Amino acid sequence: MSWHETDVLVVGYGGAGAVAAIAAHDAGAKVAVLEKLESGGGATRLSSGGIFIPGGPEFADYLYSLSLGRMPKDVLDTFVRYNVDLEEYFASIGVAVSHWGGNSQEVSVSYPPLGAPSWPKVHGGKLIRVHATAADEEAIPPEMWEKMTNNERVFHIGRTYGIDLWLQLKACVEARGIPVFYNTRAMELIMEKGVVTGVAAVKDGQEVFCKAKRGVVMTTGGFAGSVRMKETYLTCPFEYLGTNDYCTGDGHFMCQKAGARNWHMNAVCGQVGFKAPEFEQAFQPRAVSEAFVWVDRAGRRYTNETVEKLHNAWRKVSLFDPEGLTEDRAWPRIPVYMVFDETMRRKAPISRDWRANKDYSWSLDNMEEIKRGWIKQGETLEELAKATGMEPKILKTTIADFNRYCREGADAEFGRDPKTMKPIDSGPFYALPLVPALISTQGGPEHDKDARVIGRDGQPIPRLYAAGELSSVIGWLYEAGVGHAESTVFARLAGENAAKEAPR
Ligand SMILES: Cc1cc2nc3c(=O)[nH]c(=O)nc-3n(C[C@H](O)[C@H](O)[C@H](O)COP(=O)(O)OP(=O)(O)OC[C@H]3O[C@@H](n4cnc5c(N)ncnc54)[C@H](O)[C@@H]3O)c2cc1C
Structure with missing residues (x-):
């Protein structure tokens, strides 16, 4: 058994985990990340990497209607307020982005080939993406740069944009010297008198205890890889499409055991x-x-x-x-x-x-x-x-x-x-x-506009935060490009707010 101590502990090293770690670090906290696999990236790495940025606050009304009125409006308003400035936020942490079509209406997908794209039907939005290194892009003819679809990019350099988003986020984490513990599977939240104080994990078959003096941010992704959870929460059988069997809902179980209540466990994105x-x-x-x-x-x-x-x-x-x-x-x-x-x-x-x-x-x-x-x-x-x-x-x-x-x-x-x-x-x-x-699941432990996990009594569980696919704010109908946007926004808020907690 070994002990590790930090200010903010981030559990899960996908896009949300990376952003939470960066945000907590930049707010002055000492940070560590636990990742159960031998490398990070999760769904973020596999994704298409399109990131939607709305034109204004009315996007929150649109998301509210897509959730059939189930999502707390203040959570959506907060999301959209930060979502609008996401391009600037990425720049501020060191992630370079470029535009993907001038307007969301112009962005097309190849499937269904004859049908309407599934990008948000709102005016004034834009879609951004994160590029690879210049060396990778050499394979792409310059005239195709701005107009290139995902499929064309896969054809030319064998990948979409998700991996590039991931590589840039990872580089930002590494540049800050934030330690990431791989092959370390978080198992349980440690609680003292109702307050989250750390995480019990297993690394190479050994128990590891990580103390978090300020807070724990959960970013363990969805549950598409858990047969049991799919049977329990979803209304029909599903195969995988781009998701993976590592998404076993670990964070869902951990938060529930700590007293969290769930939201929209039946909301999924699927083709x-x-x-x-x-x-x-x-x-x-x-x-x-x-x-x-x-x-x-x-x-x-x-x-x-x-x-x-x-x-x-x-x-x-x-x-x-x-x-x-x-x-x-x-x-x-x-x-x-x-x-x-x-x-x-x-x-x-x-x-x-x-x-x-x-x-x-x-x-x-x-x-x-x-x-x-x-x-x-x-x-x-x-x-x-x-x-x-x-x-x-x-x-x-x-x-x-x-x-x-x-x-x-x-x-x-x-x-x-x-x-x-x-x-x-x-x-x-x-x-x-x-x-x-x-493709992804959206349900998980409910969080408020500050990314604090909500308990059964409707109150935040002290020092516990959640972001990303573990606890998405898409409450019923999924919209393209919102997954990364909301992962980034709430991971940022979770990291910053956890860093602000007084150390124990
Ligand atoms: C094929 C595909 C295409 C997509 N395309 C887009 C797109 O174009 N635009 C968009 O906005 N969204 C897209 N998405 C959705 C988007 O990828 C996700 O919403 C987002 O990446 C979720 O990030 P995350 O950090 O929450 O989860 P993940 O990136 O999945 O990271 C979770 C991490 O937690 C780790 N973990 C799990 N359990 C534990 C544990 N017990 N202990 C330690 N670590 C643990 C996992 O191993 C993983 O590394 C797509 C998804 C897929 C699958």
Whole structure:
């Protein structure tokens, strides 16, 4: 057993942990960080790295409505007040950023290829990103710099912007000489008469006790890697998409044991993805032609495919039908199928290489994935229905109706824009199964506008702070680019406020 003593102890070394450590250090405190893995970065490192900055305080109203009125307004107001100045804050701690498109409305994502992007629909906002070193950027033609999408960047230098955000934050922590203890898993908060005084952790199988004279900041990320928590809090089964099994909700358990109350444990950000048995992470699908539909397990369309939002596409798929229990159709939309024809099959890969599965290169003509049995195939729609378990009659009617809507120039069922529709009529026919795929969880120990963790009695638990995905302020519907913004804002406040506590 060994002891370590510091002023502010930060638990978890992802983006929020790094910012909390920097903020506490810059406010004059002695700081140490515990990280359970052998290197830091967490989801921050894996992410796309887009950071949204709103144009003004009204963004708080927008977030309030996305939370269905569940989030305390003062917490959102505080978030937005600091969010507006985030670019300047990054500069002040040593992180260089650049703009990603001039206005949030112009920012596009590649998926769904025909649909609306999922970035905030508010006026006057901007999206920023953190760049790599000049050496990395040499691989990118200068004329592409400002306009480059995430996909193009992955193509040119093999990565998105998340890792660069992480590398810059890490460099800022190192420049300040803040010690980081790797392979050190925090297990429990140490309490004395209701006050948090430190953390009990395990390092290389040995117990370690860390005393925090001013406060503890929890930044352990989400719970996407905990099967038990997912089953308990979420309404449908999820695969991973870019998340990882290290997100086991450790911080949630620690805070709960210390008396914290939780908020919005059912709020998540998730897409739909293709899960191959050989890979842990789901692949992100893309429709590369207008000749496609999404159908349920019976073969019925259920949505205007082109307006599904990137970060909330799982929602319609999660429909539960208790009547279906007896025939194994309780989730009639898990999986849903992207149905397409030979023209689209030949055109381009129907999945981009997702970074978590980056060792796998999806074949250009999709033939390898057909051979592997990932993409189901049928010479006719009847055969395709047989191969997938859909009802042949229903699937045939669905496709016949869709093809008619294409000819008539109006989607009578879901109002899909005719410019995004082409008949699915040249066999063979194909179907890619898609299931809910989790990116991040938002629920966790509630915190107030000062990032103080709230106990069951509604009062802050003395000297305990939380930030980041462990305790997100996104209370129901996720918006792109807000994850990093809120992690940074509340990590900053947590670090600064913990540093202000009188030492014990
Ligand atoms: C694929 C993907 C793309 C994304 N794209 C974007 C985007 O473009 N824009 C955006 O705003 N957001 C995006 N996000 C969300 C964003 O990445 C997260 O909101 C943010 O990175 C969370 O940071 P964090 O520090 O809270 O958690 P993390 O970065 O996950 O860090 C948590 C750390 O805590 C450690 N830890 C856990 N338990 C313990 C323990 N018991 N003891 C010690 N250490 C522990 C973990 O190992 C990890 O290192 C994306 C997420 C994913 C997965």
